[in-house]
Amino acid sequence: MFDIISRHAPHNARIDVLSGLTVALALVPEAVAFAFVAHVAPLVGLYAAFIMGLVAAIVGGRPGMISGATGAIAVVVVSLVMDHGVEYLFAAVVLMGIIQISFGALKLGKFIRLVPHPVFLGFVNGLALVIFLAQLDHFKVRDASGAIVTDAAGHPEWITGQPLMIMLALIALTMAIIEFFPRLTKAVPSTLVAILVGSLLALGLGLDTPTVGDMASIKGSLPDFHIPDIPFDLETLKIVFPYALIMALVGLIESLLTLNLVDELTETRGQPNRECIGQGAANITTGLFGGMGGCAMVGQSIINIKSGGRGRLSGISAALFLLSFILVGSSLIEQIPIAVLVGVMFMVVIGTFEWCSFRLIGKIPPADTLIGISVAVITVFSDLAIAVIVGVILSALVFAWQHAKHINATTRTNRMGGKVYELNGPLFFASAHHFQEIFDPKHDPDDVVVDFKNSRVADHSAIEAIDKLAERYLKEHKRLHLKHLAPECRQLLRTAGDLVEVNVVEDPNYHLAVDKEDFSGR
Known part of the structure; x- marks a missing residue:
């Protein structure tokens, strides 16, 4: 069930591990930044990134996709944390996970396929802009605690002069390495090379530029199992449930759309229902170990895919590397220049945005x-x-x-002298009004036939439209015959029910879609 290392692993394991290291380096500032947004300690965001990444990589339905603490969830929980405290946040994250598992168990993940392509393009382009705008915060001056410095009017102060030039130069160098290094070799992810080169250059030259450590310390211990310290009563549920539901929906939408994006990039197919369960299991675990919750991350997922990460091992490696940074490597990671990671994310923006949208x-x-x-x-x-x-x-x-404009009818006269309307196109709520305009009860002959052979009765509004048409002809004392209606349609008709001509050979039988999807989501 859990194909952590596939049959192709001997060939891909090295790339998956290196890709996971690259992703872990990019995860650190994001997790810290989202923790600040949610008004929780940096380690709460880092623990969420580690636990979400590990559990979702093992249990989820999309190998190669990266999960962690995200801005979409952080924004939702701000008021909960401010009003009730972090313990209520942990409870909301656990409940969020339960809701997400329920979605997967009920096989609702497949409905992500109903998202039209224009919506998907808008989602991708919107997220690219969100990622870009988020990087602009790194151009703001921060104090010793990592908070953004503001002037007397409350406006943020921006980096200027030589620090800005150094930052822009490091960003440009990072982007150039990511773009051109693969032309030399693809044995090592170009993003990892860019981070290492940029960091060593900044340290070697003693460049005065903001680093990860300037945002916050990432040093910590293993997360402890912790049941949220809240009253377990109805009043608490009333507080927590609305946040949990919104977080669950936001998390699933972002995760499943990211799954679709990774599917497109890798030309493979993920398992939406299993991903719902994986995200739920990850959030339950996160909430019980002091994390802020999260979902799939578009930027880090693209970094992973572009770096060659395809298997579950890449996500597992990213999570374990992140944990090692927290436990033993914080002093090294905190020296990475923020500019280098901004350059990485700018390349993610370029790779995420669908430039074909303009064409x-x-x-x-x-x-x-x-x-x-x-x-x-x-x-x-x-x-x-x-x-x-x-x-x-x-x-x-x-x-x-x-x-609604597609419904129409051709008319002819049968051998009995009656008028036959042969309908074409679907009859549903939007076409019901136009359906009525097709007929002329006052001037039609006494005998009228409506043939639905080339039409489809789609909803209850269509049934009401047929009943209304029958009433119109009955008021004119004319005979109306309805042909080729499905049995379920005939059962719902009131006025027109007795006017249907049954033909067991020719009448259609509209079968409802049977959900044969198994746990794999296929």
Whole structure:
């Protein structure tokens, strides 16, 4: 079940381990930064990154995908921590994990396939912009405690002069190494080489530039098992559950969309339902060991894939390397220049953003362009989950509006002198009004046949539309015959039920989709 090392592992293990080291180095400042956002201690973010990364790599449904503490979760929990304290956060993370496992057990992960491609493009582009904007915080002046320095008006102070030039030079060097080193050799991930070269250069030349240690100390011990110190009663549940539900939804949406992105990059297929369970198990464990919770990380996942990490070993290695940094390597990791890691993330932004989106403008329907832009903008300025939900709703409305025009009918006269309407196209809530306009009860002959052979009755609004049509013809004292309706349609019809002509050979039988998906998510 847990294919930690695949049958191809002897060939890939070295690359997976080196890729995991690269990812672990990039995880440190992100975890610390997100801990600051959530108003918790840096180690709470680091523990979350370690535990999320380890458990999700083992149990999850997408080898090569990296999980950890994320900004999407940090933003949600701020008010909970501020109002009730960190113990309530740990409880919310545990409950979040239980909800996510429930999603996976109910096989709801497959519904991520309903996200249209314009929404996916908007999500990817929006996240690229979010990652870029997050790096700008590193250009702000920080005090000895790692907090951002502000002026009298409350505006942040920005790095200027020689420190800025040094930082920009290190960023440029890092990006150049990542871009051009693979042309020499791919035996070692170029991102790891860039981090090592940039760090050694800064230390060797004694460059005055911010380092990881300037943000916060990452030195710590093994996380301890800890049941949240809160009252276990209904009042606590009322406080914790809303946060847990939002965190679970945000985490699953980001994780499953990241899974789709990794699928696209690797031309393989992950297991959405198993990933839901993996994320849930990771969050339960994190909450019980003093972590802030999290989900899949787009930036670190792309770093891993671009560095050659494909198997579960890459995610496991990243988590274990991160733990080793906390336990024994903090003094070394804290000397890594922030500029080097910013350069790494800038390359992630370039690799994440779908530049083809610009070429698609004017070539795809304007509605799809608008949806993609809307999702990207909402992702940047609001919330990832809201952005995706809005995008799916907009796509559904556009689809309904377009298909509402597709229903039509051809008419002919049968040998008995009656008029036959042969319907074409789906009958559903959006086309129900146009469906009524097709018919002319006042001027039709006394005998009318409506043939649904080339149509599909899709929802309850369609059933109501058929009943309403029957009432219109009955008021004119004319005979209406309905042909080729499915048995389930006939059962729901009230007025028109007795007007249906049953043909057991020709009548359609609309079967509901049977969920045959197994635990693997396939």
